[in-house]
Amino acid sequence: MASKLQNRIVGSVILIALAVIILPELFDGKPQKQEESFETIPLQPDVEVAEVPAQSVPERELPQSLDRVETLELDADDAPQIKKPTQKANEAPSTAEIEQPGWIIQLGVFRNQESVERLVKELRAAGYPAYREVVQTAQGPRNKLLVGPGLVKAELEADLPKLKELTELNGRVMRYEP
Template identity: 40%
Template sequence: MASKFQSRLVGTIILVAIGVIFLPDLFDGKKQHYQEQFASIPLQPQIGIEDEFATIPEPQFAEIDLPPEPVTVVIEEPQELEGVSEPLNVKPLKVAPYPVEKPKVGNHDSGWVVQLGVFRNIDNANQLVAKLRDAGYQAHVFPKQPKPGDLARVVVGPDVSKSKLSAQLKDLEKLTGLKGRLLRFNPLNP
């Protein structure tokens, strides 16, 4: 005979199995089933043969009586309009090209710079410009992006007033130890 433990074990397994199978259905309540409703599409529409080719009514032409002999057309002189004394003469517009202005005389002489030196070593020129800018002068190196082998010019300016720059020559010589030259500034070729 089976022992008490085996009987209890089998009974417990049966109760758990019944609980797992039937209890979820009991607690869920009434289930709703969703089913998509669609209409079936017919494979081929039923078309009658006479509907396939529609009859187009024939065009109706109006009957025109033509004259028995050829017609000649006479063009009369244009009539004068009332209130207009003479016809308008319309001339085509002449479009002139945009006028190119020549540079004004004296514009190329309007700016002045003080050239302090020409350097082969770009680093020396940049150090001098930094020293001048720290002192409050408007200093530049030309050309801005020199190529290897190019000479770099250090200038102070440009300024419109020649007398103002010539007064600064002695101060620049004290600051840098270089004797500067007063030159005209050309903005196209600095």
């Protein structure tokens, strides 16, 4: 007898559970959506816009990535010595020229900071506006040896043979953005 009673109780519980779950959905019909009220943003007023004719912008030379830059690993003793120039070197640019976009000469990227600082001192003594810039690479910090900036690319290109004679480094002219 207990098994018939148990079967009836289990069946009753299942029917009640189904009724509790399914019947409310059948009698409710479509669920009601509650919409929130919001204020509309006013449209932009009509304003007469004067069109500026497009100016021809010269193509800029963008610097190449550091992955393609040749890296020299030199000790202070192995770094090339700068020979004194036979002609008078160019003067350093004024502060007004430095604030404008222009061109620079990159002589190399070095690991040894002391070598770069020594080369910068020697280039400055020779009359070139040289400086170093530290950049982070995947191999660690590197020091770029730079000369410039200058406003005329041709003038810097003319300095390349003199700099090669002084430093024995092949430089290249790159775009400079202050």
